Amino acid sequence: MNYLFYFYEAIQDDEKDTVPETQEPYYVQCQWFNETLDLDQETTENPDYCLLTVTDLANYWQITITRDMLIEKFPPSNCLIHKFRNKVLRLSLQGSQWIHGHQIQWAIVIKNDDQIEMKLRVHYFDSIYGIAGSVNMDKLSDERKSELNKAWYKNSAIASRKSNETEEALNIRHKDIQDINQKLRDALESLKKESIESRLTLFSNFSKVLNAKKERIVELACQVDYLNKRKREDNDEDNDDTRSRKKISSAQIEESFPQVVEPIQQSQTNLIKQEELSQSQFSQSSQSSHIPKNIINLSMSDSEEEYNDEEEEEEDEFEALFNKSKTKKFDF
Incomplete structure (x- = not known):
């Protein structure tokens, strides 16, 4: 079966903050067993997730990370929220250094000559961090150094x-x-x-x-x-x-009403009689004379036309008055 190998570094963490800046880091090898890390699911099995090997190039420390160990050593806390615990632990064991904008880092504390403590630090700021959990690792014997060196190179x-x-x-x-x-x-x-x-x-x-x-x-x-x-x-x-x-209708209405007609004066009757006598005399003289009718007509044409026009107008007025006198009463 092919396993995944992850290599990363871990810093030395002294609780008294006396670690020199020139201190060499610890080198970590993680042999991942391709198991799904799920601490929330209830099960009776206790699978192995990975094998951690830590060295400072002189000594080797090794531990197998199991499900029960993670549940015991890395409980939910302010530094390790229950919702993200599985993800944080998996990424940290595989060597990731950042998660959700926060830095995660492994730090090594030397307990004694045969044992070290590996802490998981979750940084909120550069100098402010919390401890999510830790595991203790035992030192391997000198007889296994050559074997571990060969495995390290191969891996x-x-x-x-x-x-x-x-x-x-x-x-x-x-x-x-x-x-x-x-x-x-x-x-x-x-x-x-x-x-x-x-x-x-x-x-x-x-x-x-x-x-x-x-x-x-x-x-x-x-x-x-x-x-x-x-x-x-x-x-x-x-x-x-x-x-x-409207004007015409008003005029017609006025005409429909009876009107008083003035009587014919004696002077008007005398004038009418004189005109009739003059016309009769003129017609008789024209008949008795030997002047041709056409000459008489020519000589009388201009004056006669004017006279006839005036006469016709007077006759019209007379007829109008006469017709009205037939139907109307006169006061003399």
Whole structure:
């Protein structure tokens, strides 16, 4: 069965803060057994999660991390929230240094010559941290140093090969993602250009339609103004007609009422008789004379026409008065 190997460093943590800055770190090897870390699920099994090996290049310490050990040594607390306990422990054992914006770090405390304590520190700020839990590790015998050295080198080579394969696969994937990203960018730019061109075309067509509608509105407004003007003129003409009709009707109404007609004066009767005598004398003289009728007619045409016009007007007035006298009473 192939296991995963993780290599990382752990700092030396002295409780009295007397650790020199030149102190060499401790090197940690984690052989992960590919088990799912779940401390919340109730089970009677106690699986092994990983094998930790710590060295300062002179001595080796080793411990097997089990489920019961993690439940006992790393209980939920302010530094290790129950909701994120599984994730924090798994990542810390695999060598991760950050989780949710907080730094996690393993620190080694030397208890005695044969034992060390490995603490999990969760940093809130640079100098403020809390202890999530710790495990004690026993020192291995000198007879196992050569065996551990060979296993360390072998595991380092395996981990390096896996890391190189993973890095190569990630580089290929990254290159593919970059190509896809570039294609998407090019497609986005082309879509932007097409969108701008389509918008400009749409705006130009819309402006044409809008201008045509405006011209049509102006034309219709002119027609409405013309029709209103014609309507006002027609109303004025109708008003004039109604006024004239009213005048005519009022005149007719006045005529329908009986009126007092003045009597014919003696002078008017004398004038009528003189005109009749003059006409008869003139007709007799024209008949007795030897002047041709056409000459008489020519000589009398101008004066006769004027006289006839006046005579006709007087006759019309006389007839009107006479007709009214037939139906009306006169007061003498």
